[in-house]
Amino acid sequence: MKARDIMTTAVETLTPDATIAEAVRHFSATRRHAFPVVDATGKLLGTVNIWHVLQHVLPPYIVSGDLPDVRFAPDLNQLHERLASMREQPVRAIMNREPPTVRPTQSVLECAALILNTPKTVHLLPVVDDAGHLLGVVAPFDVIKEIA
Amino acid sequence: MYGIATFFLDLVAGMEVVTESTAHTVFGWPPLVVATSVFVLSYAAIIADKVNRAIVALLGAALAVGLGVVTQEQAIRGVDFNTIGLLTGMMVLVGVTKDSGIFQFLAIKSAKMAKGSPWGILVMLSIITAVLSAFLDNVTTVLLVAPVTLLIADELRISPYPLLFAEINASNSGGTATLIGDPPNIMIGSAAHLTFNDFILHLTPLIIVVFAVTLVPLWLIYGRHLSVSPQARERVMAFNEYAAIRDVRLLKQSLTVFGLVILGFVLAHPLHLEPATIALGGAALLLLLVTLGAGQEEASHQLHEFFTRVEWVTIFFFIGLFIIVAGVEHAGLLKLMAEWTLSFTGGDFAVTTMVVLWVSAVLSSIIDNIPFVATMIPMIKDMLPAFQAAGVPPHQLEGLWWALAAGACLGGNGTLIGASANLIVAGIAERSGVPIRFLPFLKVAFPLMLLQVGISAFYVWWRYL
Numbered sequence: 001m002k003a004r005d006i007m008t009t010a011v012e013t014l015t016p017d018a019t020i021a022e023a024v025r026h027f028s029a030t031r032r033h034a035f036p037v038v039d040a041t042g043k044l045l046g047t048v049n050i051w052h053v054l055q056h057v058l059p060p061y062i063v064s065g066d067l068p069d070v071r072f073a074p075d076l077n078q079l080h081e082r083l084a085s086m087r088e089q090p091v092r093a094i095m096n097r098e099p100p101t102v103r104p105t106q107s108v109l110e111c112a113a114l115i116l117n118t119p120k121t122v123h124l125l126p127v128v129d130d131a132g133h134l135l136g137v138v139a140p141f142d143v144i145k146e147i148a
Numbered sequence: 149m150y151g152i153a154t155f156f157l158d159l160v161a162g163m164e165v166v167t168e169s170t171a172h173t174v175f176g177w178p179p180l181v182v183a184t185s186v187f188v189l190s191y192a193a194i195i196a197d198k199v200n201r202a203i204v205a206l207l208g209a210a211l212a213v214g215l216g217v218v219t220q221e222q223a224i225r226g227v228d229f230n231t232i233g234l235l236t237g238m239m240v241l242v243g244v245t246k247d248s249g250i251f252q253f254l255a256i257k258s259a260k261m262a263k264g265s266p267w268g269i270l271v272m273l274s275i276i277t278a279v280l281s282a283f284l285d286n287v288t289t290v291l292l293v294a295p296v297t298l299l300i301a302d303e304l305r306i307s308p309y310p311l312l313f314a315e316i317n318a319s320n321s322g323g324t325a326t327l328i329g330d331p332p333n334i335m336i337g338s339a340a341h342l343t344f345n346d347f348i349l350h351l352t353p354l355i356i357v358v359f360a361v362t363l364v365p366l367w368l369i370y371g372r373h374l375s376v377s378p379q380a381r382e383r384v385m386a387f388n389e390y391a392a393i394r395d396v397r398l399l400k401q402s403l404t405v406f407g408l409v410i411l412g413f414v415l416a417h418p419l420h421l422e423p424a425t426i427a428l429g430g431a432a433l434l435l436l437l438v439t440l441g442a443g444q445e446e447a448s449h450q451l452h453e454f455f456t457r458v459e460w461v462t463i464f465f466f467i468g469l470f471i472i473v474a475g476v477e478h479a480g481l482l483k484l485m486a487e488w489t490l491s492f493t494g495g496d497f498a499v500t501t502m503v504v505l506w507v508s509a510v511l512s513s514i515i516d517n518i519p520f521v522a523t524m525i526p527m528i529k530d531m532l533p534a535f536q537a538a539g540v541p542p543h544q545l546e547g548l549w550w551a552l553a554a555g556a557c558l559g560g561n562g563t564l565i566g567a568s569a570n571l572i573v574a575g576i577a578e579r580s581g582v583p584i585r586f587l588p589f590l591k592v593a594f595p596l597m598l599l600q601v602g603i604s605a606f607y608v609w610w611r612y613l
């Protein structure tokens with residue numbers, strides 16, 4: 001079985017100029033954790049997921065793991081300010097510009113391996129043609145739904 | 149019957165035979181040339197920093213043995229296991245203790261004691277860094293204090309740079325104060341038979357003065373420009389330091405064992421105990437207490453985790469270096485260097501002591517002070533008989549060791565690459581978008597280091613010369 005057999009083709013996408021606030025509304029409305037970001041021609045530019053947003057909200061020394069435990073700080077004052085300041089920033093500022101992708105002819109096994117073995121959790125695997133145009137996406141669920 | 153006693157007798161006899169054997173260099177090359185080449189190449193590679201220093205040191209050690217500069221037995225006798233044991237024991241103790249959250253507690257408590265004033269926080273965090281560095285290794289200290297500092301600076305809306313700068317300085321200065329504060333001191337104490345109490349009596353007073361005097365330029369350069377709003381102060385005062393304590397049982401166990409270990413260091417002399425025995429004994433006791441009551445599998449898992457926190461890279465670096473230095477020592481290079489130094493200083497004890505202090509400081513600000521001190525120790529030992537013959541009393545001779553310790557440890561303050569702790573802070577700062585650059589750091593740090601070594605020079609002159 002190939003990626004094209006299990007991929008979802010009716011994909012909701014974001015443009016790079018969409019604001020982070022719009023992206024968050026999208027996450028919330030669709031209950032999805034990640035979206036591909038494409039230009040006007042449908043070419044894949046990157047992916048954005050809720051962890052990207054979260055990483056952007058937290059101070060870098062917490063994201064890097066240098067300060068893993070902040071239970072002594074009653075609330076991070078700067079959290080609210082950062083959230084407010086992010087609202088109008090474009091998605092391109094936080095998206096992953098080099099997400100792992102697959103071709104439609106790659107095997108489901110390869111898709112599963114990519115989803116699991118990439119250093120940062122992959123929430124969606126874009127399927128692209130040779131020119132980099134988005135054809136569909138493979139989500140972790142698509143790999144295992146055969147079981148059900 | 150071949151009993152256990154016979155086995156040990158054979159073992160001892162075997163060791164004696166081995167001890168008798170002497171090294172022969174391959175192809176009959178002159179040992180001095182081979183040993184010096186291995187030494188120079190290894191140190192050049194350590195300074196170039198392209199390959200991890202532990203790998204370089206172990207390769208150099210393998211070459212020293214492989215080319216016949218020293219036998220394996222001589223190499224192993226060259227390794228100061230008192231230093232290795234003390235380092236490893238303290239690393240285990242700290243590795244276990246840090247899970248309790250005590251170090252974050254201390255950092256936040258100190259910031260709150262300053263009532264949120266930025267200069268007060270700089271001073272308090274520096275004091276806590278210096279005190280922790282005096283008893284723990286400097287890298288661990290800054291790894292625990294620097295991230296909390298970034299958070300505090302964020303909440304105060306000030307640049308963390310002055311605070312981090314002061315902490316780097318405090319960490320190296322604090323490490324100079326005690327036998328266990330900095331690896332060079334551990335080596336010096338072990339080689340020159342200087343006890344924990346000797347360091348407290350001779351170096352701690354100097355470091356208190358150095359620390360206090362350093363605050364003056366720090367205030368002029370950074371402190372007087374720091375100001376924060378009342379709201380910012382309140383944000384820091386709202387921190388709950390008690391929430392940082394993650395494990396009260398572990399805290400009690402750790403503090404008890406730490407207390408016993410320090411007591412052990414203080415009483416080491418009357419108890420006839422070497423520091424390695426005390427540190428490793430303490431580590432074993434703490435590991436026993438922590439794993440007590442856990443199932444066998446859980447205990448094994450915990451133990452495995454704790455041992456991974458020992459910085460094996462540093463430990464193996466030490467082992468390799470000791471062997472390389474044993475090579476040049478056996479070959480007679482260090483004796484030659486000692487003679488050269490004495491002819492340069494005219495055999496004058498005061499001049500030699502000052503040269504040792506200043507050269508140690510300047511070189512340690514550029515190269516790693518561990519290989520430097522590892523080389524200096526046997527060299528100084530070679531010089532001592534000449535001074536003894538010239539009638540220099542023993543308490544004055546000790547001044548040479550204090551000059552080496554103060555120079556080598558405080559030298560780390562001179563540049564960003566002067567000590568591992570400096571680079572660790574720079575790394576944490578860089579990840580948070582506050583890069584600490586080499587030259588801007590140098591401009592403030594190097595003159596400060598010269599000031600500190602100047603104070604040390606006065607102290608050594610006043611007390612020992």
